[in-house]
Amino acid sequence: CPQLQASFFRLLCLIPTGFPVRSVDMQRATDNITIRQGDTAIIRCYVDDKVSKVAWLNRSNIIFAGEDKWSLDPRVGLVTKGQLEYSLRIQKVDVYDEGSYTCSIQTKQQPKTSQVYLIVQVPATIYKVSEDIIVNEGSNVTLSCLASGRPDPLITWRLLNPSAEPLDGEEYLDIIGIMRNQAGRYECKASNDVATPDVKYVNVVVNYPPSIRKTQSSEPPVGRLGTLQCEAAAVPTPEFEWYRDDKRLSNTQGINIQILGGNTILMIANVTEEDYGNYTCVASNRLGAQSSSVFLYRPGTGRDINGSACASLSLWLLLASFACLFFKC
Numbered sequence: 387c388p389q390l391q392a393s394f395f396r397l398l399c400l401i402p403t404g405f406p407v408r409s410v411d412m413q414r415a416t417d418n419i420t421i422r423q424g425d426t427a428i429i430r431c432y433v434d435d436k437v438s439k440v441a442w443l444n445r446s447n448i449i450f451a452g453e454d455k456w457s458l459d460p461r462v463g464l465v466t467k468g469q470l471e472y473s474l475r476i477q478k479v480d481v482y483d484e485g486s487y488t489c490s491i492q493t494k495q496q497p498k499t500s501q502v503y504l505i506v507q508v509p510a511t512i513y514k515v516s517e518d519i520i521v522n523e524g525s526n527v528t529l530s531c532l533a534s535g536r537p538d539p540l541i542t543w544r545l546l547n548p549s550a551e552p553l554d555g556e557e558y559l560d561i562i563g564i565m566r567n568q569a570g571r572y573e574c575k576a577s578n579d580v581a582t583p584d585v586k587y588v589n590v591v592v593n594y595p596p597s598i599r600k601t602q603s604s605e606p607p608v609g610r611l612g613t614l615q616c617e618a619a620a621v622p623t624p625e626f627e628w629y630r631d632d633k634r635l636s637n638t639q640g641i642n643i644q645i646l647g648g649n650t651i652l653m654i655a656n657v658t659e660e661d662y663g664n665y666t667c668v669a670s671n672r673l674g675a676q677s678s679s680v681f682l683y684r685p686g687t688g689r690d691i692n693g694s695a696c697a698s699l700s701l702w703l704l705l706a707s708f709a710c711l712f713f714k715c
């Protein structure tokens with residue numbers, strides 16, 4: 387008896403039982419029970435009618451000795467079925483309940499213990515994530531996403547663009563020299579298979595200076611509407627200016643400038659001979675500026691003013707409808 391460690395068995399030794407207590411190590415199979423935080427755990431223990439004493443231990447502390455509750459914890463109770471079941475119920479399981487639980491059975495012949503290791507799982511929860519940010523192209527960016535859970539959550543990142551491929555990063559996602567095509571909505575996902583993954587988002591805006599992507603010259607006859615078009619990519623949205631040689635053009639009689647996002651259209655209501663020539667579209671934002679020449683050709687002198695008109699046809703129609711409002715057509 388003195389060599390026995392667990393307090394319960396010391397107790398058994400003090401109680402005259404009328405039969406010898408042998409080894410506690412008989413039949414020590416450890417099973418794992420996995421339970422989610424907040425749920426009710428029932429740890430089963432089956433007995434037969436030859437049993438003389440039963441008890442439940444949490445680590446080495448007695449919770450129940452027979453029907454006597456030693457634990458003060460109101461979440462703990464017994465599930466019994468006649469003399470045949472002696473199971474332990476723990477309500478609202480929490481992480482500190484994780485550990486080994488022992489059902490100790492004493493029959494006429496020998497003591498037996500059946501031990502269960504209770505594993506408490508906690509769904510992954512993201513408790514901290516980077517705020518939305520605005521950076522300049524070329525900056526180094528670190529996004530963070532911190533999550534808790536048991537087992538430790540796996541953190542993955544995606545940029546929610548059409549391909550949405552997984553990115554190489556865990557708690558911290560490092561983007562060296564961020565490019566404009568890396569702007570967008572980043573998704574951070576924390577998963578540990580306990581519950582549906584937790585997901586949070588970070589919006590990243592990448593500023594860059596304007597680059598003029600497309601211009602559209604035109605070749606209107608005298609007396610008709612002349613339009614010149616210019617499209618620039620920039621973040622933040624560019625400002626536009628139109629020049630004829632060195633002279634800045636503005637909305638005056640016969641001239642109308644429309645700007646819609648990264649597009650601008652210059653309209654000359656009633657083209658005259660003097661209007662033909664070289665115009666300049668300037669796109670600028672706080673990171674820089676770019677300009678491009680656009681031509682109002684005399685009919686028959688336009689070189690190649692092909693192509694991109696179709697792509698921006700719908701935009702053109704939209705802007706042209708503004709023009710109609712302006713020119714009351």
Ligand SMILES: *[C@@H]1O[C@H](CO)[C@@H](O)[C@H](O)[C@H]1NC(C)=O
Pocket residue numbers: 416417418503505
């Ligand atoms: C119980 O879980 C532990 C890890 O927590 C593992 O090493 C052990 O193999 C598991 N035992 C069984 C019987 O599943």
Ligand SMILES: *[C@@H]1O[C@H](CO)[C@@H](O)[C@H](O)[C@H]1NC(C)=O
Pocket residue numbers: 444445449457459462476482483485
């Ligand atoms: C088990 O023991 C641990 C450590 O003493 C304690 O924090 C926890 O509340 C106990 N759980 C139950 C269900 O008795």
Ligand SMILES: *[C@@H]1O[C@H](CO)[C@@H](O)[C@H](O)[C@H]1NC(C)=O
Pocket residue numbers: 524525526562563
């Ligand atoms: C960005 O990170 C790279 C590699 O760590 C470093 O060489 C570079 O100087 C950094 N750039 C800035 C603007 O901090």
Ligand SMILES: *[C@@H]1O[C@H](CO)[C@@H](O)[C@H](O)[C@H]1NC(C)=O
Pocket residue numbers: 609656
């Ligand atoms: C266009 O300008 C010419 C010359 O100034 C004028 O004769 C003509 O009536 C104008 N046409 C329209 C539609 O305003």
Ligand SMILES: *[C@@H]1O[C@H](CO)[C@@H](O)[C@H](O)[C@H]1NC(C)=O
Pocket residue numbers: 631664665666679
């Ligand atoms: C158009 O004007 C711009 C700016 O004034 C100038 O740089 C460019 O050479 C001109 N193009 C032609 C074909 O005259």
